[in-house]
Amino acid sequence: MTAVTPLLSVRGLTTYFDLEEGVVKAVDGVSFDLERGKTLGIVGESGSGKSVTNLSILRLIPTPPGRIVSGQILFDGKDILTMSDDEIRTIRGRRIAMIFQDPMSSLNPFMRISRQLMEITQLHLGYGREQAHQHAVRMLETVGIPDPSTRVAGYPHEFSGGMRQRVMIAMALSCSPELLIADEPTTALDVTIQAQILELIKKLKEETGTSVILITHDLGVVAGMTDEIVVMYAGKVFERAPTTELFAKPGNPYTKGLLRSVPDPTSEQGRLYQIPGLPPDPAHLPPGCPFAPRCDYVQEICRQEFPPFVSLNERHQSLCHFAAEVYGGQPAGA
Amino acid sequence: MIRFVLRRLLVTIPMILVVVTLTWGLIRLAPGNFYATERGLPAAVEQNIRAKYGLDQPWYVQYGRMMANTLRGDMGTSLSYDGQPVNEILRRTIPVSAGLGLLAYLLALTVGVTTGTLAALRQNSGLDYSSMGLAMLGISLPNFVLGPLLVLLFSLTLYWLPPARWDGLFSRSMVLPVLTLSAIYMAYIARLTRAGMLEVLRSDYIRTARAKGLRERHIVIRHAMRGGILPVVSFSGPALAILVTGTVVVERIFAIPGVGNYFIQANLNRDEPLILGIVVFISVIILMLNLLVDVAYGFIDPRVRY
Amino acid sequence: MSPTASSTRESGISTAVTEAAAHVERTPDAEIAGTSLWRSAWRRLLRNRLAVFGMVMIGLIVTASIVGPPIIRTTTGYTYDSIPAESSLVRSFPPLRAPDGSLSAAHPMGTDSSGRDILARVLLGGRISLMVGIIATLVSLVIGIAYGATAGYLGGHVDDVMMRIVDVLYAIPYMMVVIVLLALFGGQSAIGQLFLLFAALGAVSWLTMARIVRGQVISLKNREFVLAARAGGVSTRKIIQRHLIPNTIGPVIVYATLTVPSVMLQEAFLSFLGLGVQAPLASWGSLAADGIQNIAVFPWQLLFPGITMALTLVSLNFLGDGLRDALDPQTRKT
DSSP states (O other): OOOOOOOOEEEEEEEEEEEEEEEEEEEEEEEEEEEETEEEEEOOOOTTEEEEHHHHHHHOOOOTEEEEEEEEETTEEEEESOOOHHHHHBTTTTTTEOSSSHHHHHHTTOOOOHHHHHHHHHHSSSOOOHHHHHHHHHHHHHTSSSSHHHHSSGGGGGGGGHHHHHHHHHHTTTTOEEEEESSSSSTTSSSHHHHHHHHHHHHHHHHHHHHEEEEEEEEEHHTTTTTTEEETTEEEEEEEHHHHHHSOOOOOOHHHHHHHHSOTTTTTOSSSOOSSOOOTTSSSEEEEEEEGGGGTTHHHHHSSOOOOOOETTTTTEHHHHHHHHHTTOOOOTT | HHHHHHHHHHHHHHHHHHHHHHHHHHHHHHOOOTTSSOOOOHHHHHHHEEEEEEEEOOHHHHHHHHHHHHHHOOOOOOOOOOOHHHHHHHHHHHHHHHHHHHHHHHHHHHHHHHHHHHHHHHTSSSSHHHHHHHHHHHHSSSSSHHHHIIIIIIIIIISSSSSOOOOOTTTGGHHHHHHHHHHHHHHHHHHHHHHHHHHHTSSHHHHHHTTTOOOOOHIIIIHHHHTTTTTHHHHHHHHHHHHHHHHHHHHTTTTTOHHHHHHHHHHTTTHHHHHHHHHHHHHHHHHHHHHHHHHHHHHTTTOOOO | OOOOOHOOOOTTTTHHHHHHHHHHHHHHHOOOOOHHHHHHHHHHHOOOOHHHHHHHHHHHHHHHHHHHHHHHHHHHHOOOOOSSSSGGGSSSOTTTTTTSSBBSOTTOOBOOOTBBBBHHHHHHHHHHHHHHHHHHHHHHHHHHHHHHHHHHHOOHHHHHHHHHHHHHHHHHHHHHHHHHHHHHHHHHHHHHHHHHHHHHHHHHHHHHHHHHHHHHHHHHHHHHHHHHHHTTOOOOOIIIIIIIIIHHHHEEEEEEEOHHHHHHHHHHHHHHHHHHSSSTSHHHHHHHHHTTTTTOOOTTTHHHHHHHHHHHHHHHHHHHHHHHHHHHHGGGOO
């Protein structure tokens, strides 16, 4: 396979927060690539650092108390972390767009939707008012808002939750960006609406060829949507693999645990599985593997030494002392 | 919205009448009267006075007459100022007080909002600390201390500005009174703006605006301002009312012929028509201003339903 | 969640206070015991240098007001109204100077035009001003808490009516009524005037306190732990005692601490106009009124009471700010 330059290449991204409790290592040495036209899923529990990773990509981390300590974020070859403020503003909204978890608080409640849509194209594409307005109506239509020419003049609180998220998507795709980052786009929505939104994202992606990063804690969401998955825990990448392979042959005990946690309506089991224990306090991480206290496969070495990042095959890596065993299907305790 | 305004206007009239009744009641209940002198008047003279002013009628007749007159806008004649019609006194003094108050508030708004916004944008910087420190001083220094201090400094030491004098609203002699009056409001508004802006700048929709690649100045002015300024809008209604009425101290210090002084004196003199006249005026102003502020709030925040 | 017009309007200066208190409302629920919340808040407060300065300053001023006058009386024989017997001494001397112009510690703040020691008068003024401030605030606290808690807890029509009344009362121009009240009924005796002041000034501030308390009670009433307590069969009185009160106290404390300086300012303003504290008693406001007569020749007559008052108010405001920040970490500068 010839190596194509990935659209986005994150290398060793490290972002810390200086808080009262201490230094929180929210993201600690995260690396992954995203090829053009592909969809990458980033999965993890709350506090795993997945959102911080994505905010770091666009340098939206509030500084203070956060700071991007080190790493590279190569977008189309250029390192975002060394760009000037002006440069990065040409990328935000134009080449990389982001949608957030809670559409109610993410839209400006004091401003009409039309304005919130128009200012993007007016700024980045130099559209005039008339043109921007028509474009806005078209975008609303594309995301499936009924009666767009009337509703465009409305305010966010006049839309339902699902509608608002569609508006966010319309905003994000206004300038036909090359990369769309969707940070838990469905977490705040009802289950039925969730499916609609995901379908919408999928459809738009196929129509426009936009690359997508989809962040979620829900494995079910990534299953049907993504080409590749990155599993994060305690600020680190724990596993990286193409989607089908991750589900079929996980190489990491954490991933296995996550997969077991997805409720299977067809199974006979009485109890729902949950990974025992809680995620670690990011300000006080233990030495060794951060997942050790909760892991089924744990051995003494896990508590002492930080695990290696093992390459199971060309596209599949796992951060574990026993990656090969897990990958090979060995059950825990063997 | 129109219905809301109309409804409020309708409520205004009974409210004013309630306040007038309350005040009238207080005046009647209070000891003393307007014609009392040190030695007491001969009975015949007192009887004449009472008959002349209708004070010998039963209280409900007097009350009714007063209310009827009030509704007609006829506030009668002052009992202490040489028979001047109350409306005339009001016409002379209201523009002075109102002008002073308005100027002071505009100054307070401009300086306060700008300072507060800058302080919020440069949180924890030298500008932030110094401006908020100054604001703290502003709300802690009474205006009757600040005023004389300013006079001491600018008039009596530096000779830059004239001390207590009234030369009209847009003269140099207005600088110190307006400054003195606006100081505390400037301080409050600066603090409110800073707090409001800080809160807004932390919110998700500002993060969205940044993610859209908008310029920082555009974000602050077009996106953050609206939400950030709401506390100031809420504050403005009652504050403006207090300003207009509470200029008493400044009027005293700077010898300004405004309503405040007349009000105090009228009360001490038991000058009922003048007291009631001023009360009506103040109540109207306050209720109107509150209505204005609520309407403005509704314009800025579309979620507020009337 | 649409705020109505009247609920967004607060009385004059106390808007700032309400904003402050509203921030504290978002404090996470206190645990049933409630101690850990207070302890961490206390620690935060201590770390705020301005607040500590305020606390210390207030402590000093209150102590000076209480023990100062008797100390001065026993050491130098001056009281706040002692006029020197010798007529040549019945004039205003500058601070720290003897009648012949040499340095002397007899009158650290000078004398007023009747030869009375200004330091003694300022200390007495402190007693009176502080007393008025504290008692009037207590009055507004008691009324406000009782009214607000009742309205909030009973809810329904009772609450509606009670709040309507508050709305109507808000529209009344308070200072105007207070002026009328004091001018008409005052001038009887110095003590009588004081009581009038307590009542009048207390009546001005209770409205906002009632609103704050009601808001807290309403939001707490429906929180899970109250429902849980109810489900567990805990009586209404216990619920109010153990759950509602500890959680309401935060904003109440902040509001009270910020009301005292506001009330003191109002009293000073009234005394300055001759409507507040009457001779022979003195408050900082009346001292300023006296002092202003001779500002050009004897500026210390105004300066000392004025600066002392400003210092007290600044300290109270720092303390109030500090309390608000300590009880709601979100508004802290990190």
